[in-house]
Amino acid sequence: MMNTFDFLLQGWWIRLMRIVYAFLLIVIVVLSLVPTEESVPGSNLIFGFLAELLLGSADHADKMSHMLAYAAITGVGMLGIIRPLGRFLLLPVSMLLLSGLLELGQGAIAGRTPDMMDFLANLVGVATGAVVAGFLLMLARQQAQRKQPAL
Numbered sequence: 001m002m003n004t005f006d007f008l009l010q011g012w013w014i015r016l017m018r019i020v021y022a023f024l025l026i027v028i029v030v031l032s033l034v035p036t037e038e039s040v041p042g043s044n045l046i047f048g049f050l051a052e053l054l055l056g057s058a059d060h061a062d063k064m065s066h067m068l069a070y071a072a073i074t075g076v077g078m079l080g081i082i083r084p085l086g087r088f089l090l091l092p093v094s095m096l097l098l099s100g101l102l103e104l105g106q107g108a109i110a111g112r113t114p115d116m117m118d119f120l121a122n123l124v125g126v127a128t129g130a131v132v133a134g135f136l137l138m139l140a141r142q143q144a145q146r147k148q149p150a151l
Contacts, residue, residue, distance in 0.1 A: 004139075004143065005136060005139045005140035005143050006140065006143060006144065008079060008136055008137060008140040009137075009140050009141070009144060013079070014079070014080055015080075016080075017076050017077075017079040017080030018080040020076050020080075021073065021076045021077045021080050024069075024072060024073040024076060025073060028069055028070075028073060028098075028102075029098075029102065031069075032102040032103075032105070032106065033102070033105060033106070033109060033112075035109055035110055035111045035112065050064050050068070062118070062121075063117060063118065063121040064121075066118050066121035066122050066125060067121045067122070067124050067125040067128070068125060069122075069125060070095060070099060070121075070122040070123075070124075070125030070126050070129065071124075071125040071126070071128040071129035071132070072125075072129060073095065073129065074091065074092060074095050074125065074126045074128075074129030074130050074133070075128075075129035075130070075132050075133040076129075076133075077091045077095070077129075078091055078092075078129070078130060078133035078134065078137070079133050079136070079137070087133075087134075087137075088130070088134065091130075092126050092127075092130045095122075095126045096122070096123060096126055099119055099122035099123070099126070100119060103115065103116075103118055103119050103122075
């Protein structure tokens with residue numbers, strides 16, 4: 001019988017998370033480097049709603065999109081890595097490095113400018129994704145340990 005979080009430790013799930021991570025990585029890099037933010041249809045509507053709901057103002061839609069994107073990619077990436085050191089140290093650090101490089105790279109693109117507040121929103125997203133994925137993996141490992149018979 002499979003417990004609630006057992007699937008998080010299954011090989012098929014880990015492979016799926018790696019595929020989703022690669023897809024999200026491509027999407028984030030491309031969207032970070034398109035000439036203008038208005039190039040993504042509907043993004044202001046969706047993230048404006050979430051910013052209004054969570055932060056009280058739709059003016060923060062851009063920061064909400066940064067936070068959610070980096071939370072998603074970090075969480076998915078952590079669920080796709082097997083070794084704990086890589087999961088809890090290297091992946092979040094590499095996501096922050098990527099975020100910083102992409103933010104600086106925007107300075108070379110017409111219509112885009114680097115923004116420290118975007119980087120801070122990315123940092124919050126990385127931390128959020130890491131905490132949520134870490135919590136889910138902790139629950140999965142605890143359930144797996146309870147299933148094993150005592151010696």
